[in-house]
Structure formats: structure tokens, C-alpha cells
Amino acid sequence: MGTRGVSHRDAECPVARTVDVIGDRWSLLIVRDVLDGIHRFSELQRNLGLAKNILATRLRELVNQGILELVPAADGSAYQEYALTGRGRELFTVIVALRKWGEHHLFAEDERHSDLLEITSRQPVELHVTNAAGQPVTAEDAFVRKVSEG
Amino acid sequence: MGTRGVSHRDAECPVARTVDVIGDRWSLLIVRDVLDGIHRFSELQRNLGLAKNILATRLRELVNQGILELVPAADGSAYQEYALTGRGRELFTVIVALRKWGEHHLFAEDERHSDLLEITSRQPVELHVTNAAGQPVTAEDAFVRKVSEG
Numbered sequence: 001m002g003t004r005g006v007s008h009r010d011a012e013c014p015v016a017r018t019v020d021v022i023g024d025r026w027s028l029l030i031v032r033d034v035l036d037g038i039h040r041f042s043e044l045q046r047n048l049g050l051a052k053n054i055l056a057t058r059l060r061e062l063v064n065q066g067i068l069e070l071v072p073a074a075d076g077s078a079y080q081e082y083a084l085t086g087r088g089r090e091l092f093t094v095i096v097a098l099r100k101w102g103e104h105h106l107f108a109e110d111e112r113h114s115d116l117l118e119i120t121s122r123q124p125v126e127l128h129v130t131n132a133a134g135q136p137v138t139a140e141d142a143f144v145r146k147v148s149e150g
Numbered sequence: 151m152g153t154r155g156v157s158h159r160d161a162e163c164p165v166a167r168t169v170d171v172i173g174d175r176w177s178l179l180i181v182r183d184v185l186d187g188i189h190r191f192s193e194l195q196r197n198l199g200l201a202k203n204i205l206a207t208r209l210r211e212l213v214n215q216g217i218l219e220l221v222p223a224a225d226g227s228a229y230q231e232y233a234l235t236g237r238g239r240e241l242f243t244v245i246v247a248l249r250k251w252g253e254h255h256l257f258a259e260d261e262r263h264s265d266l267l268e269i270t271s272r273q274p275v276e277l278h279v280t281n282a283a284g285q286p287v288t289a290e291d292a293f294v295r296k297v298s299e300g
Contacts, residue, residue, distance in 0.1 A: 014252030014263050015182050015245055021256065025173035032165045036294050087255045092289040095165055096279050097247035102164030105237045106171065112297045113164050118281045125287050128278045129246050131268045137275050139242035144186050147262045
């Protein structure tokens, strides 16, 4: 991955492959913004406070990775907008996990943060790591089986 | 955040705060490795294939952020090891989300990957985004309520 060192693209570890595609703070925040309905270059730039050339590079990488695609503007104008592909939209779970951890660990008790709510119930969205029976699983309950042990 | 641009530490968005702490491919892979039971500098270096100075910097940042801590080696030797703090261990959900997305989108059908299994059942760990009633929630079903709209 260029200046950022070794590529994990061929790794047997799905975590490594994913961070190779999306494990960069700006890429993650771009996906967050597009999920939140921000689709135009100028609006992404304003919201992220990011230099144009860096934003352009990150957007191009996300298009190349099949996370974003360029589509005609929803308002029928001549502009193009960035939209999430199917696989890009499924990064929702990653964004939810980042959000939930931050809500829990990076805000003081009296400090307000934005909330991710279900549209119909207006209640917070929840994230659960479980076993096949739906029981909660923590880090202590799990292990990684390598391919060589398969 | 130094050379990497604007800091999101004061943001009202929990995703932004989290990526400021952990949104870097190496930090994410270090957390993955320590969750997998790799605790020594030399072993982390070998597993990640990362230059010593870069690994040292990332480890120091993770200690400063309260994600990792230095503890006496489990074998009673004079070495120190890296262990996850309580809040560090809860990044398990983030690592699971990265893994699940990678498993689904970055492997060919006939390509093998490592698996995250529950110890007792030896079945794959699952990740669910739900509403308060336990029903699945997708990106289309949710919205972000800003603090100003609270």
C-alpha cells in the first residue's frame, strides 16, 4: 500500500484484508458521511475539513476498491455524486462498531454526542456479538482458527 | 493528530473520536494481534512485518490512549508485555465487524480464511446490528441525530 508499508491483501486474515481496503481514518469518515447522506465532493470536503487533493485521492481509492461509485446527481443537475455500492453499504456494521465503542469510552458522562437511531422507533441502534444461539460472546470466549489448523 | 491532519477529538460524533484513537491500519492490526494472544514486541514485529520504529510509535500511542498497557511478562521473566486494558478489550466488536465484512466481501468463494470461533461451541462468532427489540437494522433503517437536534 505505497508509503504505508506492507500490503495485507493476500492475507488469510479477513481483518487484515479489510484494513487494507478501509483502515484509514479518512476512508472510514468518508464512508460514515456517505452513509449519512453526504454525496457531493464539496459537501464532503466541508464536513471533513480535508484538503481537496487528499479527499480526491481517498475517494478515488474507495471507487477503485468498489466501496463507492460515481452516479448522476439525484437532483438531475450535471453534477456527479458519490454513492455507496452494495458492499460499501455493508460497512454500516463497521461504522456502528466504531460509534458504539466511542460512545461508551470517549465521552464524559455529561457530554453529549450524536446518536444513531432506528427511523421507525427512534431508539438507538444496538450492536451484538453472539454465538450461533444468540448468546453474547466477548473476546475471552473466542479464538481465531488459522487456515493451517482448518 | 500530527501529520495526519485535523483532529476529531472534540467532535460530537463518536465515530470521529474513535477513528482518531484507533483509525489507522497498524493500530487496528496491533489490537487484533493482542486480542489473539500476541503480547511481546518481538512477536508483534514478526507477525506484522512492521519496522521497529513504526511499531514502537504505534504501541506508545495505544498506551497513551489507554488501549494497551505494559505488564510484567506472564512467564515471570524480566520482560514486559503489552496487554489490552478493559476499554481496549472492548475493541473486540470493532475487530469482529472488520473481520465479518472482509470474510463476506474480500474472499473468493473457494478461498480459505481464518475463522473467529466461540471456544465452547467451535462455531463462528456472529455480529448483529439490531433495534431495541432485537430485529435486524440496516443502513437504510437508521439515521444520525445530531446533538443540535437533540
